[in-house]
Amino acid sequence: MGFKLLQLHLHGLFRSRDLELGRDADTGGQTLYVLELARGLAARPEVERVEVVTRLVQDRRVSQDYAQPHEEIAPGASILRFPFGPRRYLRKEQLWPHLDDLADQLVARLQQPEHRPDWIHAHYADAGYVGALVSRRLGIPLVFTGHSLGREKLRRLLAAGGDHDQIEQSYSISRRIDAEELALAHADLVVTSTRQEVQEQYARYGRFQVERAEVVPPGVDARRFHPQPTGAEAEALDALLGPFLRDPELPPLLAISRAVRRKNIPALVEAFGRSAVLRERHNLVLVLGCREDPRQLEKQQRDVFQQVFDLVDRYDLYGQVAYPKQHRREQIPAVYRWAAQRQGLFVNPALTEPFGLTLLEAAACGLPMVATDDGGPRDILARCENGLLVDVTDLEAVQDGLEQAGADQARWHRWRDNGIEAVSRHFSWDAHICSYLALMQGKLEARQPAVARSGDSSAVPSRLADRLFLLDLDHSLELPAGDGLVALRQHLEKDARSGRPSALGILTGRSLAVARHRFTELHLPDPGVWITRAGTEIVYGQENSSDPEWSRMIAVDWNRERVETTLQDLGAHLKLQEPEHQGDFKVSYLLRQSGEGILPLVRQRLRQRQQAARPSLRCHWFLDVVPMRASRSEAIRFLSLRWGLPLERILVVASEQGDGELVRGLPATVVLAEHDPSLDSFRHQQRVFFASRQSMSGVLEGLQHYRFLSRR
Missing domain, CATH: 3.40.50.2000 (Glycogen Phosphorylase B;)
Structure with missing residues (x-):
């Protein structure tokens, strides 16, 4: 059997013929390169299948070609179009809020053995972001080609007299650079076109490792480009x-x-x-x-x-x-x-x-x-x-x-x-494809999947329930609940008698011991899973230790002591919390002055010292730094894969600053009436319900909206 390859090219207008090159800034040379690469790879005997994933667009302003879910490029090569975000055509800077949706859809497809590729090649920052998430969750090797990089674009725009705030508003440049850093952190191989890119552009990224970069110049189609006119x-x-x-x-x-x-x-x-x-x-x-x-x-x-x-x-x-x-x-x-x-x-x-x-x-x-x-x-x-x-x-x-x-x-x-x-001699497509495949064979060794397989010896049930309902212990259950809590208890008890009960899960930044002590006061059914310490620990039922597979996954490149050392000189802004609030995979700080202004500085320090860590701010005062691969959102997706539970059967409740990560993608989300203003930007998301009530009454409103409990 030959190689099965997946190419991610998300923005612009992509089809197998009559490319609309130059139509806009998103349909340029990268589009042509990906199409020719797919054709060239499919023609090789060692390649069984090439699939190019792009966005499905239903918009009267563009061709209906872009609304077709499947299109053949050549024998062995095809285009797969996935809907994510609004149906209309969007420029790439407007796609960022919708990329998690695509990542969830791809994971659901690629975990099926017949669809699993040997590697993923992500083109540009948006595809790099999605590719990193899919690679992390499924353990599929990742190749990244930036084509153009955000840091270089920012440098050029500022040098030309551009205003930083205006650049940010026009190009979402911070999100692009963050996505590039994430892709570089997960990439097994970075393919560039020139040495200058490696030495002067990629080298400015904290997560870039030069030993993972290879220069493979693009090829020219000699059938079209030749000197003999007619x-x-x-x-x-x-x-x-x-x-x-x-x-x-x-x-x-x-x-x-x-x-x-x-x-x-x-x-x-x-x-x-x-x-x-x-x-x-x-x-x-x-x-x-x-x-x-x-x-x-x-x-x-x-x-x-x-x-x-x-x-x-x-x-x-x-x-x-x-x-x-x-x-x-x-x-x-x-x-x-x-x-x-x-x-x-x-x-x-x-x-x-x-x-x-x-x-x-x-x-x-x-x-x-x-x-x-x-x-x-x-x-x-x-x-x-x-x-x-x-x-x-x-x-x-x-x-x-x-x-x-x-x-x-x-x-x-x-x-x-x-x-x-x-x-x-040097720039033919044959030469390009030969170099490309040789790199894949030589550099990308097979890896074990990053999630537990069926039959894993770990003592984890294949699925705790048909659905999973996740509550935030630190806010949703901490607010004065009154009659709402009583009503929720009654709904959960009724659901438990239904024959197809939902599992209750708890999200918290606290330790497991503190969380359990607080939870006993609520007199709710016992949770089937605890996601504690800001998503860095996953504990099942009455067990006392985190899932070892999850701990192994998030430990990659994590160094807790170096994180503390890296941020030590920010003492004027940050104060370490007490030891009981710390964890093996969590460094927790209290801000000396509330506000989000500290986040860019912390990110910059972590990148400069090449720390695989990500900061998050909760409730305007509490800053957690956790491994790059850890978050509450990623813990939920780990559980989805671990149990074989589709994300659509998971419901989460959001209300606080920092809950944006919970709102993205395929899980159903309930946003309570009294919520942090940062969550208002998600009102356009399809699987997000904004309740008209607060606390437990809002939770119940959301459960009824989705008809989540005791469904038949």
């Missing part, structure tokens, strides 16, 4: 570009990219307009995606196009600049060849370029390059020797580089030949 395509290109140009035979300076600020196209137009040499010698051809209706473009795209139009007008470039309104994706190879026939140059003026696949496509078609001296182009030029690099932040450097590159015909021919030969 007469038919030449005529089509003349019709597409000729109307813009007075002298279409002049060597073109060709740029192909999305119309976004990072691609820096206006700088290229300005450099061209300022140079009499370039204007005399060349045309400028800009292929910036389709713009059938400018009103449907994102604001950033509209702004870039407007800058281009203004510069064309300012320098009177009419007849020398082509910017076609429409083109088909299958025309792109012909555009490269059209430019190469006229001894033109491919220009990539991007401010940052993680790789630069278009540079390789151009080279394969015989078109030399002038490119940004950032990231991937350095590696490409080192292999191809087919052009030169320039500092694109300096307009004079861009102008000088373009003038120099187009001045020597003999050198142009040498660059052309070098590029064609080097792409064939």
Whole structure:
């Protein structure tokens, strides 16, 4: 049997044909790479199946193709679309609240042996977050490719004068960086395109381990990108570009990219307009995606196009600049060849370029390059020797580089030949797939699942009940309950006599001994499970020790003493709580001044010291630091897998600051009337019910809403 592979590519619009590349910032080069990777892997005899997981979208504004749950890419390769979040199309920055839902759905599918892959490859931060959760819960090896990284984007935006708060609002940059850190902490292998990414970008992450990184440059499809033109395509290109140009035979300076600020196209137009040499010698051809209706473009795209139009007008470039309104994706190879026939140059003026696949496509078609001296182009030029690099932040450097590159015909021919030969040797899809599979076979050794299997020798019942009802001892049961508590006791007693009773579970930040003492005062049925010390301990029934499998899972990379040492110099903000509030996997502090401002500082310290730990704030005053793999939410999912209990049959109650983790994903959630304002952001979630009453009355209202107890 061959390999079974799962690729996660969550945002943008993804299908097996006619990719809408350049439609928006989310449907770009990553989309094409994942599609070609799936096709290339499926063609290999050692690969049995490749599945690409993406988002199911039901939106009249986009094609119905994206609403199909299953689509074939090629024999052995398919697309699986899962619904999560609203039905409509969303940009990637709006997907974060819904990713836990997808992770839960994937775990439910992949725990079935016939669907379990040999490894998961997550593309970009959103997929990295989901991949990390699935890998953690099922023990499936994880490969991560960031494609572009949040820390680098933040650095660039701040350097360009951006406001940090505005950047956060527009790009959810903190959540993206947190997701990248989580993915790097769980990744068995990090695949990058260039050495520069490893040395200068990934190295800025606290959880990155350089020994787990490998450089595997993307491949070029030689069937499409080659130097031999056809007469038919030449005529089509003349019709597409000729109307813009007075002298279409002049060597073109060709740029192909999305119309976004990072691609820096206006700088290229300005450099061209300022140079009499370039204007005399060349045309400028800009292929910036389709713009059938400018009103449907994102604001950033509209702004870039407007800058281009203004510069064309300012320098009177009419007849020398082509910017076609429409083109088909299958025309792109012909555009490269059209430019190469006229001894033109491919220009990539991007401010940052993680790789630069278009540079390789151009080279394969015989078109030399002038490119940004950032990231991937350095590696490409080192292999191809087919052009030169320039500092694109300096307009004079861009102008000088373009003038120099187009001045020597003999050198142009040498660059052309070098590029064609080097792409064939180093950057073919065959070479990429061979390197990729060799890494998987060599680096990703089979691991034991992270959850107990059927027949495990541990003394844990396969399932305590048909449903699990989880109450928060520290708040829901701590409030004055009155008649509500009596009514809840009666409901639970009736449920116990039903023949299919629910198990009662308790969530608490306290120790097991303190929790049990407090619980006896409530006179409720005995809990079947206790999730204590902020999710770091799971104890069953009347037992006294935590599930050893859970303890083993969360202990990975945890060092309690180093966590304390790391945060020791924050004594002006934090005070260690008394020993009875501490745990083997929990370091608990009391804030000297309430507020969430301390959380970013604590996270930063833990990352800088490479501690696999996560802080959480409860009730505005209490800060717990626990292992990265531990939380109440993860404990619930561990139980779901341990017992074979679907998450949809679990109900939790939330009300406090820090309960956001309980509200995400597939379990049913009841939010009490008197709740922390931070929970209001979850009102749009499908499986969250906001009760109109508080305390036990609100709990009962939620139980009735879901018809949770004594169901038939």
